[in-house]
Amino acid sequence: MKRTPAALWIWYRGTDFRGFQRQPEGNTVQEALEDAMKKAGVPYPIMPAGRTDRGVHARMQVASVRLPPCYTSEMLSERLPPHLPPDLGLCVARRPVPGFHAQWSAAGKEYRYRIQLGGTASAAWLPYVMEPHTEPRLEGSVLKPERVAELLGAAVGRRDFHAFHEHSSLRKPRTLESSTLHELGGGLFEVRLKGDGFGRYQVRYLVGSALLTAAGALSEEHYRAALDSGTTIPGLKAPAKGLLLWEVRYPAELDPFTPEERARVPGLPQTPPFALPSEPDTEAAA
Incomplete structure (x- = not known):
């Protein structure tokens, strides 16, 4: 009997x-997930939508896996969660369409x-946000949201x-569909950055270099030349703790997940870095 996809x-x-x-030093997301799946009766490797680096969080990471014969995605939804560590969870397991x-x-x-x-980051948010004053190249700078946007x-x-x-990372054209700054309170x-693909550390270098330019520590001429022609600049890689993989998008005909699930994620913790502050969300003016 064939193994079924999930x-x-x-x-x-x-x-x-x-x-x-997974790496020799251990304690990776892949290792924790695959070890938990073995305990749940699925001893096969997974294939993720992409890899995140050390310290980066994910609201939505997607993985493909093959299930044993007669083993369903509904069974995995029941059997996997008890074996997962506290900082890793399952939202949805589903049999996708062929292909x-x-x-x-x-x-x-x-x-x-x-x-x-x-202001000052709250205790709940402190592990999940960048504080510019802790970066030596930004220390003492006044960063205006409008300029950063x-x-x-x-x-x-x-x-x-x-x-x-x-x-x-492969050097090739990539499309950044939107890049906006929002005030959370x-x-x-x-x-918020949406695109068709991202190179390794691209979000962190882009955010860090925009902050560096807004602070006057990097000239706008050099920043824009780097965008226009790929000219190397002494940019800033923002720390990993502020970064969150928010969503992976698929064509409608292949998407395993419903619009309702994407809007109200089942099983997602209602705590930072996933749940946003209760203050109204407004976009900073560019």
Whole structure:
């Protein structure tokens, strides 16, 4: 009998994980998930939509896996959660349509990055936000949200982001569909970036370099030249703790998950970094 495919939607807080991909040093998301699946009766490897680095969180990571014969996604939904560690959880397990693949079927992703641009981060949010004053190159700078929003918005379009990702990532044109800054309240802001693909550290370098430019520590001329032509700049890689993989998008005909599930995620903790503050969400003017 053939093994049946399943699509898993998982969440995790990346603080205590050494990234997603299994490695000899251990304590990765992949290791924890695959070990839990073995205990649940599924001793097979997974294929994620992408890999996140050490300390990065995910509201929506998607993985493909094959289930043993006669083993259903409903069975996995019941048997897997008791074996998962506290900072890793399952939202949905579902049998996808034929041809679905978590990575190769993806049409795009959305990342969110949290920054404390004013006031002081609350104790609950402190592990999940960047505080610019802790970065030596930003210490003492006054960062105006409007200026940060303007610089982030300049990155939108199809371009070579070579200056904003690790050179180990394939150099190719990528489309950044939107890049906006939103005020969440209490001085906490959120960068929202949607695109068809991202190189390694691209979000962190883009956010960090926009902050560096807004602070006057990097010239706007050099920042925009890096966007326009891929010219190398002494950018800033923002810390991992502020970054959250928010959503993985698929074409409607392949998407294993319903619009209702995407809007109201089942099983997602209603705590940081997933649940937003209760203050009204407004977009900062560019």
